[in-house]
Amino acid sequence: MKRLILILLLSIGVSTSYAQDCDDLMEYVKSKSYGTTYNSYLSEAISKVTFYELTIDYQYYYFAIVCFNRDYYGCTEYLYQVGSNTKLNYSLDYLTSAGKAFWKHIQPYNENLQCAPDFD
Numbered sequence: 001m002k003r004l005i006l007i008l009l010l011s012i013g014v015s016t017s018y019a020q021d022c023d024d025l026m027e028y029v030k031s032k033s034y035g036t037t038y039n040s041y042l043s044e045a046i047s048k049v050t051f052y053e054l055t056i057d058y059q060y061y062y063f064a065i066v067c068f069n070r071d072y073y074g075c076t077e078y079l080y081q082v083g084s085n086t087k088l089n090y091s092l093d094y095l096t097s098a099g100k101a102f103w104k105h106i107q108p109y110n111e112n113l114q115c116a117p118d119f120d
Contacts, residue, residue: 022115026079029054029063038091040098047075049094049106051087062086064106066116081112 035050045068052063064082067075086105093101110116 022079022113025113025115026065026077029065029079033063035065036087038094038098040094043069043098045069046098046102049090049098049102051082051090060084064090064109066102066106078117079113079115080106080109082106082109 029052033052033054035052037048037050039048040046046066047069048067050065050067052065054061054063062082062084064080064086065077066080067077070076082105086109090101090105093104107116107119110118
């Protein structure tokens, strides 16, 4: 996992001292890929989840940026590195309950990058 962060940061010219800077990594992911967003207008916790796919050195990497509701005016974003089938699985479940879909399909990946909150 640290190899992925190092590859991403080196490819944009950021020194390795910023390897833990999740905001830089999130901005890099956003800038290098088009995302697919799933909005959750009725969810109290999650306003939207955007999935990204990046190819680096012929390898695919999958990310989800989850926007947790803060108040009526905004949300707080967190970055997850997820599996290749996470987007499909989330899309099948989020209309029933975005929160349950998050816990089932995205939260299990929360320690991959250590850029997401720990709800334990």
